[in-house]
Amino acid sequence: MAIIKMADKIKLKDSEALYKSLFDNTIDGLAYCQMIFDARANPVDWMYIRVNKNFEKLTGLKNAEGKKVRELIPGITISNPELFEIYGRVSLTGKSQRFETYVEPLSRWFLISVYSPQKGFFVAVFQNITDRKRIEKDLADAKIAARNVLEDLQVDKEELAHVRAKDEAMLASIGDGVISTDKNGIIQLFNKAAESMLGIKEKDVIGIKFNEVLFMENEKGERISDEDRPINKVLFGETTTTTTTTTTTTTGLSYHYVRKDKTKFPAAITVAPIFLNRTIIGSIEVFRDITKERSVDRAKSEFVSLASHQLKTPPTAIKLLMERILNGRVGQFTEKQTEYFNDIRSSNQRMIDLVNTLLSVSRIELGTFTIQPIVKDICTVLSNIVYELTPAIENKHLQLTDACSKEGSMVALDEPLFHMVINNLVMNAINYTPEGGTIRIESRQIDKGQTLGGKLLTENCFLIVIADTGYGIPKNEQSKIFTKFFRADNAREKQADGNGLGLYIVKSILDNCGGLIWFTSEENKGSTFYLAIPLTGMRAKVGTKQLISQKYGRK
C-alpha cells in the first residue's frame, strides 16, 4: 500500500510540476481569478490570484497578483462591462466561453477563453490579437476600397459604354458619309451614311486599303488614279503641314464616287489628317452627294443665261431701229425729234449695259466664269485700252499720261478680263474728274517687300497706278467702295448714271486671279488706284462662262 501511495504521490508531484510549467510557460496569458459579487449578486470585480509570466507581457500590467481589476485597470467597468458579465456568468455556471474584446484602457485586442475550475473562480486564457485585428481591419478597409474602386470603375465603364454608344449613334446619324483610315490607308471607320451612299456594307471594307474597295471617277468616266485620290494626298502628300483636300461644286476638279452597282455620283469631299502627338496616325474623310447642288447650279446658270438673252432682245431691236432712224434711212426729222431719238438711243444702251453687267455679276457669284491667261505685253495692252478711250478723254478736255516700264511687262493675262478691269478704272477716272483735270497712268515692275499706298506687297508684281485729280472718295465711304451696288454720295451727285457694280466686278476679277487692288483718295483732291498682277501671271480659273465687257467706245 505504501508503494501505491508513493507512486500516486510522485504522480501528483509530477503532474503538479507539469501543470506549473505549463502555466508559466504557455505563450498565452493566463489569469486565475476569483470573482467578486455585490450584495445583489452582480459581478462587480475580480481579483487576480495567480497570473503567469506572459500575463504581464500581453497586458502590460505589472504585479497583478493579489490585486483587484478595478484598481489595476481604472475605467475597465466603463470600457468593458461585458468582461464582468461574462466572467461572472462563467464563474457561476461553469460554462466556458470564448470571445474577443477590445480593452480600451490597455489599447489592445484580446482573444479570451475563460472557464471555471471551481465555483466563484475563473481562469482566463488569452492572446493579444491587436495585430491580427489591425490586419483584419486593414483587409476589411482594403476590401471596401477595392469595392469602391470596382464600383467607380463600373460607373466609368458604364459611362464609357454610354459615351461610346452615343458616339456610335451620332456617327450613324450623321447625314454625310464618314470614312477614316489608319496611316496606311486601311479603312477603320465607315458610317451608315457612307454605306447607303455607296451601296457597300461596312463589314466589307473595314480592314481593307481604301483604294481597293472605294473607286472614284472624273466627270468623263475616267478612273481617278491613286495619287490623285484625296485620302492619298493627305496621307502621303509632300507637305508636312495640314493638308485638307476639298472638292466643291465650283472647282473644275470633279470627283465622282462609284457605287457598288457601278453608277456614280458627284461628291464634295473633305479629307483631313488625324494627328496624335504631331505624327499622322490616319485620315478622316467626310463626303456628301452633291448631285442636287450640281443640277441646281446648272439650272441657275442656264436660267441666268437665258434670261439675259431674252432681256437683251427688245433693246437690241430698239438699238437697230434708232440707228436706222438717226442715219436718215426712214426720213428727216426736226432737231427736237432727233434729240429725243438720241435720248432713246442712250437710255436703251444703258439698259443693254446693265443687263450685261448683271450677267457678269451673276457669273462671278455662281463662280462659273473662266480665267484663261496668255502671256502678253502689259504695256501694249494698256496703251490699246487707253487709245480706245481717247474720245471720252477728249470730250472732257482731260490730260492723260501713260508711262509704262518695259521691264517685266510680259505677264500672263486673260486679256478680256484685264481689259474690263483697266477700262473700268480709267472710265471711273474720266467720269469722276471735272473738265481740265489730269489722269496719270504709271506701270512698272515692283519687288516684294515694298509698301505702296499703304499696302505691303508679298510677292513680285507688275503694278499699274491710275491717279486722277477728281472728286475723290469721302473717307467714311471708302471701306464700302468695292461692295455691290455701292456708289459714294458725291459720285451720285456728280453723275446720275452708274450702277455701283463696276468696282465690285473689278475686285472680284482680281480676287479670283490672284491680283490685288487698293486705293488712296481724298475728297475733292483725287483718287489713286493701285492694281498689282503677280509676275507669275493671272491665275487660271476653270469655268464655263465669260464675263461681259462693256463696249465703252461704242455708244
Next chain:
Amino acid sequence: MEENKNPPVPEQSSVQGKIKILIVEDEEIIRKLYVEELRDQGFFMLAATNGKEGLEIALREKPDLILLDILMPVMSGLEMMDKLRAEGGQYGKTVSIILLTNLSASEEKIMQGVAKNEPAYYLIKSDWNLSDVVEKIKERLARKE
C-alpha cells in the same frame, strides 16, 4: 411694206450683179431691220425665221453669205450650221457664216459648234451696230474673192 418671209420671186430686176445674203432670225423687228439696211446697201436679201427654213433656202438659193441667229424655234442656228456643213456639199462646206446672237460664246455647246464648223465671225447682237455688221460683211466678202 410687207415682210417677205419666203424667198421672193424677184420683183426687182434680176439678181445678177447683186450679192445674195440670207438672214436667219426669228425676231421679227431685228430681221426686218437687217433686211432693210442691207438692201439699202445694195445686197439682195433672203430671209428665214428658223433653222429649218434657213437650211432649205440656203441649199436652194446658195446665198454668198449667211447671217445666222442661234436661239430659234424648230431648228437652232447651231444645228442648221452643222447640217449645212455636213450635207451641203462643197457649197455647204465653204459658205461664209456670221453667227449673230445674244448668247455668250463661252457656252460649251457653242464653243464646240464654232470649233467644228468655223463660222467667219461670232458677233454679239446687242454690242454691234448695223453699220459695223455691214462692214464685217463687206470685209468677209472681199476676202473671199
